[in-house]
Amino acid sequence: MLPEQGDILWTFCTILFTVFALYAFINVVSLSRERDDVNTKFWGGIFGAFLLVMFLEAAHMFSLNQQEQLAFFFGKMVLTIFLLLLTWGIFFKSTEIENQSPPIIRAFFWWTTISVLLAGYTNWLPQQRSDPPPKATAFVGEVTMEEYAEMGRVIIFGTEQIAGQKAIGKGQCPLCHTFEAGNNIGRCPNLFGVGERGFTRVKEDRYLNEPVKVGELEPKSGIVKGAPDQIPEEYRREGAGGHDSMTAEDYIRESVMCPSCYVVKGFGKAGDKVSPMPVITKPPISLSPIEVNAVIAYLQSYNEPGDYSKVTVPLPSADEGPTETAEDEGDAPIFVTGAEPIGEMINTLGCPLCHTIPGIEGAEGELGPKLHEKVNAPKRIKDPRYKGKAKNTKEYVRESILNPNAYIVMNEEENELFPEGLMPQDFKNKLSVDAIDKLVDFISQTEG
Ligand code: HEC
Ligand code: HEC
Numbered sequence: 001m002l003p004e005q006g007d008i009l010w011t012f013c014t015i016l017f018t019v020f021a022l023y024a025f026i027n028v029v030s031l032s033r034e035r036d037d038v039n040t041k042f043w044g045g046i047f048g049a050f051l052l053v054m055f056l057e058a059a060h061m062f063s064l065n066q067q068e069q070l071a072f073f074f075g076k077m078v079l080t081i082f083l084l085l086l087t088w089g090i091f092f093k094s095t096e097i098e099n100q101s102p103p104i105i106r107a108f109f110w111w112t113t114i115s116v117l118l119a120g121y122t123n124w125l126p127q128q129r130s131d132p133p134p135k136a137t138a139f140v141g142e143v144t145m146e147e148y149a150e151m152g153r154v155i156i157f158g159t160e161q162i163a164g165q166k167a168i169g170k171g172q173c174p175l176c177h178t179f180e181a182g183n184n185i186g187r188c189p190n191l192f193g194v195g196e197r198g199f200t201r202v203k204e205d206r207y208l209n210e211p212v213k214v215g216e217l218e219p220k221s222g223i224v225k226g227a228p229d230q231i232p233e234e235y236r237r238e239g240a241g242g243h244d245s246m247t248a249e250d251y252i253r254e255s256v257m258c259p260s261c262y263v264v265k266g267f268g269k270a271g272d273k274v275s276p277m278p279v280i281t282k283p284p285i286s287l288s289p290i291e292v293n294a295v296i297a298y299l300q301s302y303n304e305p306g307d308y309s310k311v312t313v314p315l316p317s318a319d320e321g322p323t324e325t326a327e328d329e330g331d332a333p334i335f336v337t338g339a340e341p342i343g344e345m346i347n348t349l350g351c352p353l354c355h356t357i358p359g360i361e362g363a364e365g366e367l368g369p370k371l372h373e374k375v376n377a378p379k380r381i382k383d384p385r386y387k388g389k390a391k392n393t394k395e396y397v398r399e400s401i402l403n404p405n406a407y408i409v410m411n412e413e414e415n416e417l418f419p420e421g422l423m424p425q426d427f428k429n430k431l432s433v434d435a436i437d438k439l440v441d442f443i444s445q446t447e448g
Pocket of ligand 1: 171174175176177187188190191194197198252256259260262263264267275276277278280295353354
């Protein structure tokens with residue numbers, strides 16, 4: 001996928017730098033050899049070391065995504081080349097081969113100095129985005145199925161794709177789910193082929209009886225299991241019947257409106273009796289009926305060609321009024337400045353989807369540890385498994401948010417580690433300096 005790709009330009013520059021370091025090495029060695037009074041081993045060693053560092057950095061570049069490459073290039077590589085050039089200049093001067101380094105080196109030196117300064121300056125600027133306000137596309141009635149499915153795609157992934165970031169829209173689904181065949185991050189089902197799976201699943205014993213029986217009310221969502229005809233009318237498929245005539249569409253709709261009606265094996269809590277997925281028609285996600293059906297339309301349409309890629313959801317009709325696809329909060333890239341009240345900030349970032357957070361109403365997520373950091377953090381730091389850099393609670397909380405994989409928390413209830421990589425790794429791109437300070441202050445105080 002595009003945002004995960006490396007950037008060709010930076011990769012190319014890296015290779016160029018490495019070749020340049022090789023050239024410097026050869027140049028220095030051959031110049032020293034020509035002269036008896038110059039220590040070839042000493043200078044060869046220094047420039048050999050530069051070459052090695054450059055080579056390792058270039059190799060590392062290939063394992064990074066675009067955003068990280070950019071930071072690495074300006075943070076580390078340019079600095080290395082700067083030092084290399086500086087040393088090269090010193091070499092020329094101290095060995096009196098020339099009383100100044102050659103013009104090409106001096107020019108390059110100035111170029112890199114300016115790059116380093118510029119990189120420093122832009123990092124120092126507050127990390128504000130100035131994307132234009134998103135346009136709300138309203139439509140009435142006459143919408144094609146392709147457009148409707150596209151609306152669903154926007155609700156899931158948003159319209160803005162920022163390089164190196166997972167694209168996430170108002171529905172927040174990609175926080176937990178993957179969508180491409182074969183891509184499993186661990187704790188939540190891959191949604192590829194969900195319609196086809198669901199269609200056969202609704203006839204299985206496990207579906208009929210667990211965790212509630214078909215025909216029973218699931219209390220958290222207020223939905224009757226396996227009864228598409230009893231779904232609130234504004235969501236319902238035309239001609240919806242009972243369990244016997246359940247379609248793939250009905251299964252998907254039930255999965256999102258009543259996650260605990262059926263819990264996919266291995267993905268639930270309490271022995272797969274409770275789903276950790278939020279009801280998407282309720283806060284914090286709160287999709288409208290039109291949006292829920294748009295999401296289903298997208299899930300149906302992106303499947304492989306065949307029976308299950310047919311979209312069967314009802315199109316919104318003209319008398320349902322104008323439909324907003326792109327609402328401001330749902331569409332804009334997620335970013336908090338720190339001026340928001342703490343509760344709003346935490347909800348915008350989506351922490352409550354996975355964490356139970358004391359003091360934040362409705363934050364009852366269960367995919368990650370309960371955030372009782374006033375007590376938890378000191379325990380984590382003392383754990384022999386802890387290899388991070390934090391010395392106190394605040395540092396630990398900051399590290400957990402900006403670099404979640406520094407330490408993976410043990411899930412004591414299940415007696416296994418929480419899944420690595422489930423907590424989003426890109427909060428550093430979504431928070432201003434003020435916002436992260438405020439968030440860390442708050443989370444560091446939380447206790448059970
Ligand atoms: C906080 C994490 C989380 C979020 C956010 C989330 N889900 Fe889920 N979802 C899960 C988990 C865990 C399961 C598996 C347990 C279950 O069956 O409910 C699941 C199950 C499903 C299933 C059934 C999958 C199957 O294989 O049968 C569908 C469909 C689904 N989610 C769609 C969505 C959509 C669409 C969204 C966004 C509007 C979304 N989910 C948001 C965690 C999440
Ligand atoms: C998609 C689910 C998900 C979201 C969203 C999420 N986290 Fe996490 N978080 C996890 C998981 C899973 C862990 C445990 C694994 C680990 O240690 O990385 C975790 C661990 C943590 C920890 C360490 C907890 C401890 O007791 O040691 C902190 C602190 C934390 N998250 C804060 C946050 C904050 C703040 C946000 C919102 C800005 C957030 N998380 C959003 C899943 C999530």
